[in-house]
Amino acid sequence: MTEPQPAQRPRAERPKRPAPLLFEPGAPLDEGGDRFFDLESMEDPRELLSRATELAVAFRTAAERATDFQAIAAAQLTDPRRFDRLTYAVLAEQAGWTEDYAKRMAEYGEGLLKGGGPA
Secondary structure, three states: OOOOOHHHOOHHHOOOOOOOOOOOOOOOOOOOOOOOOOHHHOOOHHHHHHHHHHHHHHHHHHHHHHHHHHHHHHHHHOOOOOOOOOOHHHHHHHHOOOHHHHHHHHHHHHHHHHOOOOO
């Protein structure tokens, strides 16, 4: 007897995992139209809500992790021990931030580095 597929299990029994953010390899692309994770082709509103929510959580998580890595890079680039250290103004210009935000990101990144990196 085979294990039921996740889509066949009731929602409460499905394991919590991030939604895959890439299309399956070899999946044919729609000619002449945008495809957003096949959401536009879902007809069942419950399935659409479930999949859209999984994607929203996955994108939110990815954005938070990317921000952590931005902060780590900011801390490393503004480290006074570096001979090629960037000022907060230069960092802000390169990242498209304000100088105050660049300083806060560098400080946040220092905390992450002291704590062993992003979780």
